[in-house]
Amino acid sequence: MPLESPNIFITLLAFVILIGGLVIIHELGHYGVGRWFGVKAEKFSIGFGPQLWGWVDKRGTLWRVGALPLGGYVQFAGDMNPASQPSEEWLNLPAEQRNQTFQSKPLWQRALIVFAGPAINFLFAIILLSGFLVVYGQSVSAPVASLVEKDSAAEKAGIKVGDRILSINGQRVDSFQQLATEVSIYANATVTLRLMQNGREIEKSIKLDELVERDRFGNEYRRGLLGLRSNAVETRDVSPLAAPWLATKETYNIVRLTVTTLGQIISGKRSVKELGGPIKIAKVAGEYFTLGFAAFVWLAAMISINLGFMNLLPIPMLDGGHLLLYAVEAVRRRPATPIVQEWAFRGGFVMLIGFMLMVTFNDLASIGLFGR
Numbered sequence: 001m002p003l004e005s006p007n008i009f010i011t012l013l014a015f016v017i018l019i020g021g022l023v024i025i026h027e028l029g030h031y032g033v034g035r036w037f038g039v040k041a042e043k044f045s046i047g048f049g050p051q052l053w054g055w056v057d058k059r060g061t062l063w064r065v066g067a068l069p070l071g072g073y074v075q076f077a078g079d080m081n082p083a084s085q086p087s088e089e090w091l092n093l094p095a096e097q098r099n100q101t102f103q104s105k106p107l108w109q110r111a112l113i114v115f116a117g118p119a120i121n122f123l124f125a126i127i128l129l130s131g132f133l134v135v136y137g138q139s140v141s142a143p144v145a146s147l148v149e150k151d152s153a154a155e156k157a158g159i160k161v162g163d164r165i166l167s168i169n170g171q172r173v174d175s176f177q178q179l180a181t182e183v184s185i186y187a188n189a190t191v192t193l194r195l196m197q198n199g200r201e202i203e204k205s206i207k208l209d210e211l212v213e214r215d216r217f218g219n220e221y222r223r224g225l226l227g228l229r230s231n232a233v234e235t236r237d238v239s240p241l242a243a244p245w246l247a248t249k250e251t252y253n254i255v256r257l258t259v260t261t262l263g264q265i266i267s268g269k270r271s272v273k274e275l276g277g278p279i280k281i282a283k284v285a286g287e288y289f290t291l292g293f294a295a296f297v298w299l300a301a302m303i304s305i306n307l308g309f310m311n312l313l314p315i316p317m318l319d320g321g322h323l324l325l326y327a328v329e330a331v332r333r334r335p336a337t338p339i340v341q342e343w344a345f346r347g348g349f350v351m352l353i354g355f356m357l358m359v360t361f362n363d364l365a366s367i368g369l370f371g372r
Contacts, residue, residue, distance in 0.1 A: 012286075052065045
């Protein structure tokens with residue numbers, strides 16, 4: 001039977017700890033590199049909206065907590081509008097103050113300050129995953145079929161016991177665990193498998209099955225199924241020196257699979273109903289919180305990776321949008337015109353609002369608010 005979902009207090013507590021912690025880490029990335037390059041931070045905010053608590057440090061930075069714990073921001077001196085365009089007010093600042101502003105810094109420094117937020121999210125996830133590898137080891141088994149399930153997609157495609165899977169859709173497969181992960185995102189879809197059979201490489205086009213599963217809390221998940229099993233699973237110890245590289249590879253694979261899944265949603269191969277927002281994250285955070293410290297830390301690593309990835313999307317208002325405009329500036333040898341930047345950020349704002357409305361609707365529908 002499914003476990004009972006945690007109460008609202010635990011759910012909110014887990015959500016605030018999870019999102020609050022990851023937002024602090026993200027914004028500290030921007031703040032730290034900005035400080036390194038001599039940019040003054042006027043505000044460091046966790047959450048938006050009315051201030052619940054605030055403190056001004058000796059450098060003049062206001063550290064504040066907002067009433068809405070759905071994000072955060074660092075406001076650097078010189079950030080006087082969403083596009084960080086130099087204004088008349090900025091031009092009239094004394095030279096000493098102007099040199100401490102974001103806009104006074106060369107392009108490569110501004111780009112690094114912006115990139116530091118997503119980068120530290122990835123780094124944080126790598127640190128957490130490295131710890132998991134050192135503590136729990138690495139499950140390793142060759143991508144070789146020990147069992148082919150009856151009437152499965154694998155059996156229908158002629159895959160036999162002993163066959164070794166080499167790649168799926170051109171992506172090299174090094175372990176059975178990786179094979180299962182790659183297959184999972186192609187529910188009811190046709191994929192190209194390259195395998196070693198009877199000593200020779202062959203290629204097969206296979207339509208995968210679809211498996212709908214429910215977790216212990218009753219949440220429903222849809223994943224692809226090939227129908228192979230491996231009986232040669234081995235857990236190997238991982239040294240602290242080897243763990244960071246393995247964790248980096250795992251982080252890369254998670255980002256790659258996220259890109260593939262996002263592409264499936266854009267192309268219509270997956271439903272937009274699979275996208276979740278703050279309510280779904282809060283629900284999952286509460287559930288993992290009740291499963292114990294290790295499960296909650298693992299979730300933090302996954303959310304941190306996704307937070308870093310989402311912030312790098314080339315959408316104005318996000319870090320990736322700023323980096324896109326900096327790339328244009330680097331190519332043109334001058335910034336985009338103020339009107340272009342202004343409309344780009346207005347468009348990005350509308351996109352983000354539309355996206356938040358959509359995922360919030362999905363969240364509310366998933367918890368049965370709209371009934372049948």
